[in-house]
Amino acid sequence: VATFLEGPAIDVDGTLLCTDIPNGRILRFDAQGEVSVVVEYDGEPNGLKVRADGRYVVADHRRGLLICEPATGQMRPLLERAGREGFKGLNDLTIATNGDLYFTDQGQSGLQDPTGKVYRLRPSGALDCVLDGIPSPNGLALSVDEQTLFVNVTRANAVWRLPLDRHGHASKVGTFIQLSGGSGPDGLAVDSVGNLAVAHPGLGSVWLFDSHGEPLGRIRSSAGRRTTNVAYGGADLKTLFITESETGTVLAADLPWP
DSSP: OOOOOEEEEOTTTTTTTEEGGGGTEEEEEEETTTTTEEOOOOOOOOEEOOOTTTTTTETTTTTTTEETTTTTEEEEEOOEEEETEEESSSEEEETTTTSSSEEEETTTTTBBBEEEEEEEEEETOEEEEEEEESEEEEEEEEOOOSEEEEEEGGGGGGEEHHHHHHSOOOSSSSSEEOOOSSHHHHHHOOOOOSSSEEEEETTTTTEOTTSOOOOEEEEEEOOOOOOOEEEEEEETTTTTEEEETTTTTEEEEOOOOO
């Protein structure tokens, strides 16, 4: 079965989860690397995060935001539309400590059609557009103090920095890191001291930067070149899990920091 792995996330018990977009599956990887299917459903799951209550939130390209009950495998809608407007195609998400959920609506946007958006869904159900006019918003992550949102803008081959005001809206948006080559950055993760890990498909790499945007290093894939997404895990959160979708492989890199 052809797979396209994305959305790595760490479950409440420390095990690794991933999504398999074309097959509508959420997969679990145990400590021995054995794979099991948590749920298989009629959708295209991309981004995945685990809420504080243990439920999974899924950014589904076709169906919007979904909630997964891992004990039963039940999938139910959380947010299918932005008001009367349908989404272009959701990609990824991240959750703040207060429960605010930030997610990207990418669709087929790009430099020819810079209409992608970043939204925030509050626990109350209120939905805000944090930023629009983006040429392909993809992976995203909050800074350690949650005052800044970093967004991978794939077709601009860049990581944008979105300072958030006290209402959670973006201001003074700018390019934080400019990349080159490949097909533009995909997934993004921030560690406990603010370092960024940026997955760069096409180059088979994950770039590492400190909280100021200075380069720390490069992780090269030992499998294919489509390094799609990243998540920190392991006992000390120093293991970076990387989904490589050309070969359907999950890679792990042990980092010396933080």
